[in-house]
Amino acid sequence: MNNISLLLFDRTIYKRAFAVSIGIDKANLVVNLQTTSPIFFSFLRELKHKFPFANEINSTCFFISFEIVSSDMATPVKRNRRNGQQDQDSVPGSGEESQNLELEPISQSEGGEVTEEVANSNGQQNEQPTDPDDEYEFQSKVCTEISNMPLCVECFYYPKPVLCRFIYFRQLGYGSQEGRYRFPTNKSCYDKAKASSEQPVRPNTETPTESRQLTQEQCVYTLFHTQHLFWDVLKAEQRFRNEFRKATCKSESDIALKMLESDRELCDVCWMSIFNIHAFCRRCGFSVCMQCYSKHLNDNQYDEYKWYDCTDINRVSHNPAAMDLCHFHEELHPSKLKESEKIFVIRQRRNSFSSMKKLDGKFAKFSGVLMNGGRKKRRLPNVKHFYTNKRNLLVLQEPDNERNILYFRKHWRNALPVLVQNVKTTSEYWRPSFFRQQLRSGASEHDLLDCRSGELLYDVPYLKFWNGFDDRRKRMRDSDCNTTRHLKFKEWPANNTLPRVLPSACADFYSATPMPSYVHLKNAAFNLASYLPDSIKPNLGPKLCIAYEMFPNMNAATTNLHSEVTDVLNILTWTSIPKNMSKQRMHDDILRVLAKEGLDAQMMNMARKRINDVGALWTIFKPGDSDKLRQYMIQYFGEADEPGGDPIHDNSHYLNAKVRADLVKNGIQPITFLQMRNDALYIPAGAPHQVLNLKCCIQVTLDFVSPEGVNRSLKMLNELRKLAFRNTELGDKIQLHNIVYYSTLEAIETLEKANSSQT
Structure with a gap:
């Protein structure tokens, strides 16, 4: 063979x-x-x-x-490298057989601005002629439409302009440079192309498209939480460059610069987002993040993730020593890093931000309650609030009180959930009748999840779901076991379209959010995701979670136990009981069952007083208890069905009252409480949580990245790196390192401007 x-x-x-x-x-x-x-x-x-x-x-x-067949038994799959079509004896399609095009590297051009290679059909190395810059242009078509050029991995298998890795990145020669290609190594290459009306290029994302008015207090608070993370990223890149230079003996002067569009760049090995510098193959665009490259380079037996073969048939395997470097942020190029004023500012002030006690000079006045979140021994202002679950849950009772943020920060920095009661939503925007009317002209079918069985139902008629939401007799049934289905819209609509689909409801949600400086995506000072340029902002919501009640079944969840990379805001905007069900009887049954669910006396008293508003039963665990909880679940439920599974991240278990009581005996304290209608719940990043709807509920969720939680989010990425290879839904969708980068730089720039204006 x-x-x-x-x-x-x-x-x-x-x-x-x-x-x-x-x-x-x-x-x-x-x-x-x-x-x-x-x-x-x-x-x-x-x-x-x-x-x-x-x-x-x-x-x-x-x-x-x-x-798998041997070459003497069948003809291998071939691909026409000139037009990207399969040959007649390949799979699928037909066409004439073409020559295999071998690419040989040639020496670097004099200026060191670009590096080039030549596509040669006979495998011979060509002599390098003069390299006139005006005889290169950015590739503007998919690789399959270009003759005599190697295809990127996307075009080789799934040619679409939105996927091609070389569009507006690879530069193709013409005239005397015909058959050659190169990659830009500095921004001037893009600026020259941008000045030409014939060559559109990718937008520059180095600076945010919207400016905000940040106070110096806000900048200091942000830097206190992000500057050490930013510094760690820069040191990691420096170590990687040194490691790469030793492995390849290549100079740092020819690092390719790629200006990103809205799509994030993924590592082809672990599928996590790539922040800046990484290794890539010049022939097919295969990209590898720093972690996967280093692991593969230093461990010959490392086979946890597969390195895929190059599309160049003559160079099948990707050898780490034969790859090149690419980066996205020109300011972080090694040649500019030492001279960068922003980086110098970080170095100069690193010690001043390393401890709140060392904040000196003009920033000392900002180090009070704002910085400490109540850490100083001073009385906090009078705000109506109380604690439950052994002080692990803070409940704020005045949603519009601006001083809530002081209590919020004191609790939030310990990675504990916060519940804000009675936020002001407009009920007419959240009634089922409103959704029927507003979305009648939209898509008529949707994918739904059966919460009881975990089965995903495709293309369910839109009205069929809402008919069951209002009337239990009209609900779909599971033909296999002849039971009523408990359906849920999960994170709908997709692609961050809620502001377009339901603008009035979306505006009402934002107006009701407490602590808006933490959650708004456009101008929130303490939502670090808002610092990203508009062109690369991730889809953080808001999204709707609409589901039937699970009651009286208390052993299956609306949403099973899982953790989120980001912090999450969840507002319960609507609760209802289906028709033809006795309201009084259901309320009595709910109170009877809740008495066995491990709620403390304070929460049970609240349930009796506000039984009409009771909506969902939540259980949240501290992020620091995740490892102990994971080990307990493995012992209790057994190993995961699939290799590399994780009992928390697989979203496959609900911990009922019996299990939660046993967890307490094992030193793991669950935070169990009720969410009432118009309650806003803040869930810290990395905190395992689950929810069970006691009534039909409409909830709105919004992801955000707080300064206090960004470090926990980065720790979550390390857990998800291996799992993302098995499930792409667990990858780094929010580009955390980019968030740290842009938020840190904007805070520094604001402080520098304030400094210069006062001197």
Whole structure:
């Protein structure tokens, strides 16, 4: 057996776009693919008649095995490198066989501004002619539309302009430079192209598109929490460059500069977001983050994540020593790092921000309650509030009181949840009838989750869900066990479209949010995600979570136990009991059941007084208890069904009252409480939590990144790095290192401007 005839599927693009799990059984010479993505089904159905070895296709999961054949038994898959089409004997499609184009590197150009390579059909190294800058232009089409050029990994398998890695990044030669290509190494290359009307380039995202008015107090508070994280990132990049230089013997002067569009850059190995510097293949654009590159370089036995082969047939394997460097932020280029005024400011003031006691000079006046969050021995202002769950839950009772933030910070910095009661929402925007009317002209079908069984239901008629929301007799039933389905819209609508789909409801939500300086995405001083440029801001919401009641079943959750990378705000805007159900009887049953759920006396008294507003039963754990909780769940529920599974991040378990009582005996204290209608709940990043709806509920969730929580968010990324390889939904969607970078620099710039204006 000499080679494998299956090159089409074992690639990053299908793993990322379609969530395909791939395994190679070398002993039995079989390649196995497994997916739960419906998008992949239609593609594979088209291929099924071409592949007699397709075992099974159904509506929930696809499994297929490919036999591995030797080169003397079958012709390998070939691809026409000139036009990107498969040859007639390849899979699928037809076309004439073409020559294999070998790419050989040539020496760097004199100015050190760009590095270039030549595409040569005979494998010979060409002589390097003069390199006139006016004979290169940025690639503006997908690789498959360009002759005699290597294809990026995206175009090789799934050619679409939005996916091509080389559009507005690779520069193609013409005239005397025909057949050559290079990559820009500084911003001037992009500026020259931008000045030409013929060459649109990617937008510059170095500075935010919207400016805000930050106070010096806000900047100092932000820097106190972010400057050491920013410094750690810079030191990590410096260590990586030194490691890369030793491994490759390549100079730092020819690091490629890529100006990003709105799409984040993902590592092709672990699928986490790449902040700045990373390794990449010049031929196919295969990109590897610092962590995966270092691990692969230093551990020859490291095979936890697969390094995919290059699209260049003559260079199958990606060797770390043969890769090059690329970065996104020109100000962090090694040649400019030492001269950067912003970095110098960080170095100069590093000690002054290392301890709140060392805040000197003009910033000393900002180090009071604002910085300490009540840490000083001084009386906090009078704010109506109380504590429950052994002081682990702070409940604020005056949502519009500006002094709430002092209590909030004191509690929030310890990674403990905060509940704000009676926020002011407008009920007419959250009634089921409002959603029926406003969304009647939109999509008629949606995907829903059955909370009881965990089954995902595709293309359910929109009105069928709302009919069941109002009337229990009209609910869908599970034909397998003849039970009523408990349905949920999960984080709907997608793609951050709530402001467009329901602008009035979205505006009402924002007007009701307490502590707006922490959650608003556009101008919140303490929502670090708001510092990102508009072109790369992630989808943080707001989103709707609309679900039926789970009561009287107290052993299945509306949302199972899980953790979030970000901090989360959740406002319960609507609760109701379905028609044809006795309201009084249901309230009596709820109180009877809640008495067995481990609620403290204060929370039970509140439930009796406000039974009409009772909505959901929450359980939250401290982030610091995650490891102990994980070990307990492994012992109690057993190991995960899939290798590399995690009992918390798999979102597959609900901890009922019996389990929670046992957790207390094992030294793990759950924070169990009720969320009433118009209660706003703040959940810290990394805190495992679960929720069970006692009534039909409409909730609005919004993710944010607080200064106090950004360090916890970064710790969560380390947990998710391995799991993201198995489930792309667990990846770094919010680009935390970019958040630290932009928030730190903007805070420094604001302080510098204030400093210069006062001198």
